[in-house]
Every structure is written in structure tokens, then in C-alpha cells.
Amino acid sequence: MSRNNIVIGIAGSGGDGIITAGDLLMKSASKDGLFVFMLKSYGPQIRGGESSIKLRMSQNPVATQGDKLDILVVLNWKDFPRFKLELLLEDEVVIISDSADKFPEEDIPIDKNKMKKWYKIPIAKIAKEASGTTQSKNIVMLGIISELFNLPKETLKKSIKKKFDRKGQKVVDTNINAINAGQNYVINSLEKIDDLVFEYKKNDPRIVMDGNEAIAYGAVYAGLEYFAGYPITPSSEIMQWIAKFLPKYGGTVMQMEDELASINAVIGASFAGKKSMTATSGAGISLMNEGIGLASMTELPAVIVNVQRGGPSTGLPTKTEQADLMQAIWGSHGDSPRVVLAPADVEDCFDTTILAFYIAEKYQMPVIILSDGFIGHRKESINPERIKSKKSGFKKINRRQTPNEEELKDYKRFKYTKTGISPIAYPGIKGGEHQTAGIEHDEYGFPSSDVDIHHKMTFKRYAKYDAIKKEFDFKRFYGDEDAEIGIIAWGSTKGAVKEAVKKAQENGIKIHAIIPQIIYPFLTKSFKEFLKKKKKVIVVEMAYSGPFVRYLRGFVDFGKYNVKIYPYRIPGGAPFTVEEILEQITEVVKK
């Protein structure tokens, strides 16, 4: 049966080159203009450990990496069990393994009836013969599956050439021989026992990014001038990308001694007038709560990225979770306003980051971007034209407002205004000399413990929310507006929800989904619109304590709208599957 949408999984040991194989497959498919998703997974070892990739390629737009595998490739069976949850199998799955790799019957968690279509191929042997080393078995394997299932072939070779080019012609040849050997083996000595064939039309080449790269690029695109950070999984790649590219544009990147230093350095740089950002995760964001409060109090723009990981404490550093939502909103002591945004996919990481700088600079407050390890490390193929076209589409990427001649005559850094926004002067601006402080202060910035002033200043700092609520609206909806069943989720959960909604509609279920990008302040008006027709709303989140549903209820009296809530909150670790969301929908329909 020919298909234009296929999900492939590959697992093996450290030496097997699983990741390389995945990257090559990803690139070749993207070159041919396909929609591609890839997830990687590793064991606890830093090196020499087992690893797996899961890759989906599709002719038409898709929003997830797919639930189950159509094709499973195993280069080393003993490594498979660790990935059983990452690599779920379709009933009709086609399995490919090395005939030389003994199959440890009992401890492999695959039920027999899924093993009907199983190719045992002497992959290592073929590699040895073709290239003189078994090392190239990952490439041979690519040759085999590309031939067997008609995956992109030409572009695969192009990708191989490009990858090994700098290692010299010899290495390139070895690998080309390897891929040919794999393809020839299929043509000459293999009889196809399955009917799975991938068919697609070439399209304009797409580019490949993961969420962390998209945030880093988005920041530089938005005019980032100063970055301070401290490495932490799964966010480190953001600093690493910026450290490579920002200096080209005269920007400054500092690896600090810890996250307390990072956030304070960012605030110092913002005080100096520069667009500033930091990125972290898990424990790192907990350490920044005090500093984020300082940014609130001093009303200085700052963008803080939290690529959420599994918690609590050190938790599951390499796995994803959505349990930092309430902390992002309420994590600092005192009444400490900030804005919280959540990107929903790789491309949205780029958009959200630009929006974050826009809001931070305009409204003079910290803006937290809540990404997570799932989209942070997920590779997607993206249409470069869309990013180029956005250029104009975005709100003018502006800078904070500075005081004019008139205002400098008797400069009040924290002047009471209707919007709560008062122009900032920074060192270099003559006449703008002033004191800023984390301690409560008067309009000039001088310390004050006067109760009246504290009240007025608190109102000023929160007045900005009204302005923000006026400026923005929820934009991301799926399904039919007038459905009585609604579903709300946030961040990386979007993909599964979007596809589940589509499937539900195919099954004749009327449903309407909303995925906010601006999480806090809560755009009440806009949300009430959404609720109007709803009778039941499913709230999906990857956090057992249910921060999202608690948050929503805290700001919306669902009872008043006669809307019943159905929370679906589970601990993190593995991304949601489309199927499990669909299940929730179908069940709630019945209720």
C-alpha cells in the first residue's frame, strides 16, 4: 500500500551511528521539501551509550512526530527495551534488524503478532565488504530502507556528500559505496514481504531547525545585544548558538558562574540600555526568581527563556514536562508582575521570542518564554520563505521609550502614567541620571517606605497588564467555533491536540481548540469569547499537579459560564500521543 506519510524508528548502541543516520534521513527528506519531524533519545551515558531516533516524513502538513512506527530498524536488540515507550509500534510495523545480532527472545517487549514483517539482513557484513569497515553499517542501513520503502534517494546521497566532504574524498567514497551496497542488496538479494511504499512529489527544499535554535535565532533576529547564561540541559544549545553568531553583530555573550549571576548580569545590561536575555531550565529558573522580581520592581526589560524539563529538583533532565507554569507566574516573592509566553512548535519558538522582546521593551518588564525539552530538541523541517515573509508581518521590533528634552528637565524614572509605562534613561543619556532600586521608591527612584507610595507604585506596575490585554488577542484556534466541546492546551502539547481535533472531526465530533501563546496576563475577554458556546472544556497539560487548570480556574469562573471542566493532567516524560488525546475527547463526548 503506497503512503505519503510514514514514521520510522531506529535504535542501537553508541557506536552504531544512529543519530548520524537520523540526521541524514532528516536532511534528505527536507531537501525534497517534505514535512519532517525527528526526536532523538539517549541513555544516561554521556558517550558510548545507546540511542534512538524517531522520524516522520510526510507529503502534507503534519503537526507531530506521529504516534507509532511503520518501520522499526534495530541495529542492536539489547538496546531496544530502553526505548519501548519512545518507539511504539503499529500492528503492521515492518521490522529490520541485523541477522548477525542475536535476538534475545524473552526480554524484548514486542508482541509476536507485530513481528510478521521482519527482515533479517547481514547489515554489518555488507558494510564490511563494501567499505572495509562495519562502522558504515548505519549508512548501509539507510541504503536498505531508502530502496525498500522508496525514501528520498538522490538527496540522501547529496546529504552524505555534504556531511563527509570536509573529511576528504576517501571518506565520502566509502560512505557512497556503503549506501549503494545497501540499495543493491535490496534490489538483488531481497524479496519484499511487505507492501509499504512511500510516495511523494518533490517540493521546494525546506530548512531544519530545533526549538532551541529557533529561539536563539529569533533573539538575534529581534536585535538581541547582550546574553548572559549558564549551561543546563535542555537549554544549553541556546547560549551555544548565540555565542557563535551574536559576536558577529557586535553583541556580547557571557557565560556566568551561575543563574543568579546570569539574571543579574542581564538586568545590569538592560539598565545599560541593551536588549538582554538569558536562557535556562529546571533548577536554573528556580534560582532566577529573586532576580526576576528585581526586574519587575526596577521595570527593566528582560527576556528569560525556560526550556522546561522533568522535575522536581534535578528530576528528569533529558525529558519534558510542563510543571513550571505557576512558578513562571508566581515564582518570585511579592507582587511581581511579568509576562509569560509559550511557544507551541519549532517555528513558533522563533515568533514567540520576537514577541517577547517586543513586549519586554515596550512594557518594561521581565518576559518569560516557557518552552520545553520536547520542542527544544525536536527537529522540524520548515519553509524558509515563511520566515522571510514574516519580516514585515511582525510588530515593529521596537526599543524601550526614552525620555525627551522636556521630560529630562525634571526626570522621573518612575513617573505615574495611565499605561504604567514611564520612559527609561540609561547611562550615556545626559540629564537622565537617576537611582533605580529593588527597594520601593518614589517617582524619582529614591527609596521610600511610605504606604501610599507603595500602593500607587503597585498600581502603576500592574496597570501595564491592562494595556497588554488591550493590545493582544488569542489567535490559535482549531476546529469549529460553535462546537459545544472545547479543548485548551498550551505549549508543545499543541501538535497532539491539533491532530486529535482533526481526527475527532473526521469521526464527526464537533470540537473547538485553543492554544494560547500569551499565557499571562490572562486575556480574559478573548477567552470568554471562546467559552460562549462551550458546555464542556478539556484542559490538557503535562503536569500532575495541574498548574494550568488551576491557573485557568483562578481567572475564569467556568461555573458562571455553565462550562464543565475535564482536566487531563499527567506527569511528564513522554510527549502526548494523538491517540490518547483523541481518547479523552471521545470519552468526554460520551459524558
Add this chain to the structure above:
Amino acid sequence: MSRNNIVIGIAGSGGDGIITAGDLLMKSASKDGLFVFMLKSYGPQIRGGESSIKLRMSQNPVATQGDKLDILVVLNWKDFPRFKLELLLEDEVVIISDSADKFPEEDIPIDKNKMKKWYKIPIAKIAKEASGTTQSKNIVMLGIISELFNLPKETLKKSIKKKFDRKGQKVVDTNINAINAGQNYVINSLEKIDDLVFEYKKNDPRIVMDGNEAIAYGAVYAGLEYFAGYPITPSSEIMQWIAKFLPKYGGTVMQMEDELASINAVIGASFAGKKSMTATSGAGISLMNEGIGLASMTELPAVIVNVQRGGPSTGLPTKTEQADLMQAIWGSHGDSPRVVLAPADVEDCFDTTILAFYIAEKYQMPVIILSDGFIGHRKESINPERIKSKKSGFKKINRRQTPNEEELKDYKRFKYTKTGISPIAYPGIKGGEHQTAGIEHDEYGFPSSDVDIHHKMTFKRYAKYDAIKKEFDFKRFYGDEDAEIGIIAWGSTKGAVKEAVKKAQENGIKIHAIIPQIIYPFLTKSFKEFLKKKKKVIVVEMAYSGPFVRYLRGFVDFGKYNVKIYPYRIPGGAPFTVEEILEQITEVVKK
């Protein structure tokens, strides 16, 4: 007109000995068995700055320091304006000032008609004559008001003797002369122009404590063995009290380099098997979020006191606010269970602290006590018998459960159990050797990134909440159960709410108040009982962002109970007055 309930305010400069005068008044009244409250207030200077006290003494039980002054004493008019909000005046207020102290007409915020009863007395002169120094004018002043209004006189002299005893007989005599001079002046040369007379019956002597002392004492009483902390206003007195007394019982107190160190030292000590605690405020608690998450993950008992102050950031260090509630619940990254308790008055600080140790040790998790600067520094007279009698009243102050012979054979520190509680072994217990970790782990404590295990362990850690909800109920209610109007508040707001409810009832308003002591986990069952008859519920909190009302709505669907919520949320600084709460009640009644 004779009264058995009176509110006195005294303001002056650094040298005037205002605080000493207040302490003496507080002690004398307590000695006579009266109900006494005293608040102190200071200017920004560390020394030599202006200060004021507000003191209420009453024959019968009272819950607050009183809204407005019946008597205002000013030793230095130029200092009065700063305290205008702390020292609100009754229309019939009696004013006493030094005739030598020129009155700066314009900039004194007192309206004329409140200045009808005003004694101008040569206080400094009397002092000079009686004791050879104007320094004793604060004592002379005490003589004057004690005579003029029939405040405790004998005990006042006793208190003076006790206070100055160690300074030698001469000093004692000087001060006794001073007080006599003040009293004689009233008897011989003053004509009473007001009819205010305090009348009361002596009662058994009461003791005097503030909230910080009550927490410190409660901790030592509960069996505290290890304390680590770092000074911060307004919590420092807790460490200071413990540093003085805990070593007597063989305990350990360490002043650490910061709050990160404090919380980790406390966790280390708890790991070593000891009952451990830290105390902080404001910025300090923000720095502890990461460590509190570690205690959640390692399931180690730890008591963390947060004496809330005005925020955000450094904010208003010497003023009170209730804006740390959500942070206490959600402040750490990841799903990180903890228990949050809130004391409502000075005596309750003692009870709550003992309860905190009980819960921490039994349920093996961090317990946060949310006090605030208002009760932390408020002095109250307390009946010592009640504290003695509690001894038995309290739940057995137990220790964490340790593994038995059987369990030690194959010891699983994090064994899955129905209650989520698994016995803890600590260094010294043979056979209990194990690994504990902030990283996700299996039952033995060994690191694991297995998704199943993360889910099971998350359920285990949260299972404790079910057990806690079963064990406890809300206890603190005021007013009539079957009222349709409810009012809910927490922490130090209790006093104003309790008295407002009483006044409302006197005005014929049917109302029912609840002041939870256990804030989180939320005792839903118990609260739904409260809601049954309610149609309107006022939510009172001293935090503009409304953490308490958001929190409540997050856990209770008020709409479902057809209960309308009326939030009263204002920024902090000055304690609530009974009058403003009563106003809220009256307005809501009309709605």
C-alpha cells in the same frame, strides 16, 4: 466616661525613648492580666531615627491593636507626620504633648476638631527637675498618662524597677522619681478636661511575646535539633532567639553564608536524622525555592518559616504584606509537593510551628510556615496557662518513621506505599545505607530516567496529600454557621476579620468567617461544608495580585455552589483596620 478598653499612641524622636516607654506600658498592663497588643514603627534610620508605638489594653479579650487612638502622646511634633497612617485618631482623641515643643501648625495632618482635648505639659522640664536630666521625659510621660487615665500604676513602677535593676539603685531611683513627678504633676497642677478613665479588674499576670519569639519557642518546644539561617528583616529574631536557647539543649545553630546554604544545610541535617528548620523572608525565600524542591524530591522533613514582608524584590522590608502565598505553593520548578501553614496571631505562631514539625516528620516533606512582619513583630499579652495546658492537647510531637528489621533486609528508601510514606533510614542505622537524590530515582534511590518510574514516583509523592486531607479539618470559624454571607481570610488578617464579624453581628448582619490554618493542600471537603449555605463570600487578602482568591478559585468551583465571590485585595504596608473590613461586609450585604 469610664472604659475598659483603650488605645494609646506615642510618637517621638530617637532620643525620646518611645520604645522603652511602650515596653514598660505593655509589661505593666500584662502584669495586671490585661489583654494587650503593641505595634512599633520606625523611620529608615538604623539609629537616632523617629519611632512610634501603638498600644491597646483591654479588660476583655480583643483580637487587634485597635483602629484609632483614644490617646495620642507626642514628644516631638516634627516626627508625627511620618506615622499618620499608623496613628489614626478617634474624634474624641485626647492629645498630650510637651508645651516646650513648638507645634508646626500647617504640616500636621490632624483636623482641628480633633484637637479639642489637648494637654500641653512641660514634660522635659518636669523631668529635668525631678531627675536632673530631660532624658527621663518618657518616664515622666508615663507617670502623667497613668495618673490621668488610671492606667496600671503599681505594676508600672514594678516594671521600671525590674528594667533598670541591673543598672544600679541610682538609675532606678531617678526613674521612680521621674514617674512620681509625672503623677504628682497631674494630681497637683493639672485640671482634667476630658472624661476618659480606664477601669479594670486585676487578673492573673500574662506573659508577653511577639510572633517571631512564639515561632522560635514553638520550634524548640517541638524538639528542634538543627537550625541554619541567614539574617533578614523581619525574620532575624527567630534565629537570634534560637541561637540563644537551642544550644542549652544540645542543639546546633549555624549562621550560613546565604539562604541557598541555609536550606541545603537544613536538608543535610534532616538527612542526618535531625529535626531541622530555617527562617527567612522576602528575597531569602525566593532563593530557597530550588532547595525546597530538593526536599520534596528527597522526601526529607524540613520546616521553612517565611515571615512575609512587603515586596516585590527588596520592597518594604519593615512593612507587612501577604503576597508570597502562591510562591509558597508553586515556587519551585516541577511538581514539587509541600505543605503550607499560616499562623493567625502570636499564640497561633506557637501552635502552627508545632503542627509544622508534626506534619514534616510524619509526611516527610517540606512544610512552609507563612507568617508576616505584622504578627512577627507584634507584641501580645498571653495567658501562660493556655500554653502549658496545650502540652497534652497537641498531637504527639513524633519523629519520622524509621525502617524495622524486616524492612532493612532489602531496604527501599522510596518504597511505594498507599500513603506515600516510606520509612527513612539515616547515617548511623546499619543496613539502611542508601542513595538519596534530587534526580528521579527508583524505590532504592538509584537514578532512573524511566518514564514509568517518574509517573509512579510522582503519584507516590502526591499520595501524601490524600492522607493529610483525611487527617485534618478546618477549625477556625467565627459567626453563625448558617449565614448566607461568608468571609474568608488567612494569616494575620484574622484579627481584623474576627472583630469585624463581631461588629457586623452587633449590627444585625448574619455572617460566617473561616480562617484556615492549613492552607495547602486545600482541605476541599471541609471547605465545601463551609460553602453549603453561602451565597456570597468575601475574600480578604493583603496582596494586590490576589493570590489567595486565585488559589481558592483554582481548587473550588464557586460557580457550582452558586456562590458569588467578592475579593478585597489591596497592597500591603499597613495592617487592615476593623472598620475597613466592616465596610466591605456592609457593602456586600447591600449587593
Add this chain to the structure above:
Amino acid sequence: MEKFTVKDYKSKIKPVWCPGCGDYGVLNSLYKALEKLQLPPHKTAVMSGIGCSSRLPGYMGTYGFNGIHGRVLPLASGAKMANPENTVIAVGGDGDGFSIGGGHIMHAARKNIDITYIVMDNSIYGLTKGQASPTTPLGITTKTTIYGNVGTTFNPIRTLIAYKASFVARIFSANIKHSTDIIAKAIAHKGFSFVEVLSPCVTFRGKEQYDYFREKSFIIPDSYDPSNEVKAFDYANDEDTLELGIIYKKSRPTYDEALEEVRIKAKNDGVPSKLGLLNNFEV
């Protein structure tokens, strides 16, 4: 060209320090040092943490930032590195700097970030009303050491030398002339300059602290050569005397110079347009 006088460096508000507090001397020496160097107030930022001493920026007519406890060095490093044209002066107390902030000094020092760090050391926590600090002498009773302090003292000068700070000095707040001179030299120094100030807390350490500092301290003779770190380390033992002046000084490239090198290297790899960066994601 405009000439700046002390009053240009003063703000509208008066210090709330206790009468006799050593920090008054530091403030005046700083005013004079800035006047001496004729630094434009609008290109100067004085930043601090939290403490009595950290209230100092509020009294400056320059840009000022009263940040959070212990974080003045990262705050100041960010401000300086974001715009090296600014003169950045970090100030604070011994608790702010050596206790909660102790983890930041070594990194600002080894990176040689071109800021001046002035620590007003009164060997006590003043603002929180008298608890022990890392420099409180053994045996002293404070609010947290009721039975006498048992924590051996921290030696700031020796530590800063070990950190490879490129300018390490000590002054006494009561000696304004000498302090002005050293602070001016510290600010003029290219690289990280550290100045420990013996600045008495009359309220919680008593007036005696003035006598103590006076007796123990002396001004370093001109004969002393501060360029050798081992000699300097030896000199700065805190058992007997307290040397006043520049104890160690050795110049090396600043962090902004180093990062400029980095930028040049990065640019040599080519500078695409922001949209041109998309090429890096092509397959």
C-alpha cells in the same frame, strides 16, 4: 570643556546613616575621587547590593542602581560589558560581598572585568541590626553569636590576590585624603580593582572600632613594591597589622578587550544579514 565639582556627584537626598558611621567618609572620598578624575556623571554608574553601605548609590548624582543582596558584581559586570564606555563602580558591605556575594568575586576578578569594587568592611551586618559577618573577629558577641563568635575570619586581601585580581588595595574611611587618592587610582586602573575599606559601624561595633582600626592600620611606605603576588600575599596576613594603600597591582588585558578580540574573530568568519543566517539551517 565643562568642569565637574563635588556637588555634580551628589543626589538630592541626604544619607540616613547613623551619626559617626564610617560610610560618610567613603562617600566623601568617592565624591572627591570622581571630581579628581573629572568623570561625567551621566557616563558613570554606581551600583550596589543591600546593606547600610549599599545605600550609597542613592546619594550619588551619577546613574545609580541599588540592586539585591550579594549580586552587585554580576549586575555591574552586565552593565559594564553591555557598554564598556560607562565607568562602573560597585559598592557594598562585608556581608553583601564576602558572605552571600562571595561566589561572584573570583569570576569578576579572574575575568578582569574593568570595574571598581569598593567593600565597606565594618565586620558586622549593620542594616539587619548587628549579626556576625565573615570578618567579625573571633570571640565577639553579636545578635547571632550570643556566646562569642567562633567563625575564623575571612581574609579579603589575600583572597583577592589568590583570585588574580589585577588591583588590590585597602583604605580607612577616616583618612579621606588617602582614601580619595587610592579610590581614584582604583577607578583609573584598567581592569578589576578591589578596595577594602575599614569603615566602622559605631552602632553595632561601637566607637571603639575606630580606635581598633587606627591602632592596627598604617600607610604602606613608598618603598613597598606591589607587583609580586607572593610578597603581597605574605604582607597581607591579617594577624597583626592592617596595611593601607595598594597591596597588589599587575596589569593584564581586560574582559572587554578580550571580547573585542572574539568579535573580530567571529566577524572574520563572515557576517551575514540577519535573514542570511537562515543558510545555517539549510540541508
Add this chain to the structure above:
Amino acid sequence: MEKFTVKDYKSKIKPVWCPGCGDYGVLNSLYKALEKLQLPPHKTAVMSGIGCSSRLPGYMGTYGFNGIHGRVLPLASGAKMANPENTVIAVGGDGDGFSIGGGHIMHAARKNIDITYIVMDNSIYGLTKGQASPTTPLGITTKTTIYGNVGTTFNPIRTLIAYKASFVARIFSANIKHSTDIIAKAIAHKGFSFVEVLSPCVTFRGKEQYDYFREKSFIIPDSYDPSNEVKAFDYANDEDTLELGIIYKKSRPTYDEALEEVRIKAKNDGVPSKLGLLNNFEV
């Protein structure tokens, strides 16, 4: 009396370190040192922060605590001071100890808390896959120093001497015999003992790091006298060689001894019953 062997100090799980990682050598030396000292596993706690090196406690048959990044010293100080009968060993990496944890060392050292602190220094962040650490040499390219590291290195030994640590040593993970001996001496030392381990990261610094350490390091001759802090400071300059062995050692009272004094003083003021404490609130 029961005799403990290496296997008594081993846990059920195998290290996940890369083949060739220097930390294997540290683990084995620690096993042997504990055996040498015959410390009962149930009275021994090995605690750590976060990092590859900080995974070590998981491989111990003693009590173990894998805490959070940079906080192992307060964690271990709490465990030790809460019950001084325990032997407490803190371990971690150069990032954990000198970067994020840098603020805690001076206080554990000056207070002379009787624990042993072993830092596995590979001059890189291993667990996070290869970013620069405070001890990464100038010019080295890492994931965060793409154009070469510009941060001058931190000198742990000189710093610990300036901190008044009472025992300061350095070892090389490849020399198990010498390492075992020094670690045993460090644990036996009464007071705060610091051991820097040259422990290569073959994955992110390459096998060359072994050669580099081998060439640069040498074992301190017996003739060397470690009791003088100035000589030791001079000796420990990090420009040319890396000395292996005890570089500085001077005994003084430990913090638990000091706090025992405090308890005695406190008790001398009288020890009321817990309810008797109420008298302190009488008026």
C-alpha cells in the same frame, strides 16, 4: 571486630561514566582509602552536587546523597554538624565547586568544618556536554568558547590557602596508589580538608588531557614542608607545574569542637525545662 573490604563500600549499580573517564580512578582510590581507614559504611556519608563526577555517591555502599548543583558543601556541613559522629565526604566537579558553588568553599574552610571535599577537576563541564569551566585554560575552544576561551583560570590551591583551609592537597586520578594515600590522610585530618583531583574528561578534553596532566604534574618530595602558608602559596602558582600531594596543612579547632564550647557556655547560664522557657516571657 568486623573488617570492611572494598566491596563493602560498593553499591549495586555500575558507573555510567565514559570509558577512560578519570573519575573511575577517583572512585577506586576512595574505595581503597575507606578500606584503609576501616570506616563503617553506615556511619559514612558521601554527598555531591550535580555533574558526571557528582554521580559518584551512587556507586558507594555507604550512605549517599546526590544533591543539587553547587550546594554540596552546605548540604554536607549540615549533615556533619547535625551529627559529628558521621564521617562526611563531599565530592563534585570543577563547575559544581568553583563556578556555581564557589561561594560556599570559603565558609566551610574558614569555619574548619570537619569534612573532606574532593573536587574532580577536568577543566570542563562534562555532564552538560562540554562548556568552559573556571579552570579551562585560555584559548581552548569549547561549546561556549567557540572562538577560544578568554577567561583567566581560577587557581584552586592558592585560593584554598587564602581561605585558611587546614588541609590542601592535589592528586592525579591516574595514580591510584598516591591518591589513595592522600585521600585517606584527608579523611583522617581533623578539620576541613580539600583535595583537587586532576581527573581527565576524555570525551570533551580528549585523551590528550592525560598526557597534559602527566607532563605538568610531579609528586611533592618529602623534603617539602607544608606548614607555611606563604611558601605553600608560592609553591602553588599554576603557571608551570602541578604539584601532587599535601601542599598546605595546619591544624586548628574544628567547628564541632567550637560549637561544643558554645553549648557548654549556654548550659552554664542554666538549662530550664522546655516549659520553663516561659519564664523568659514573664513581665
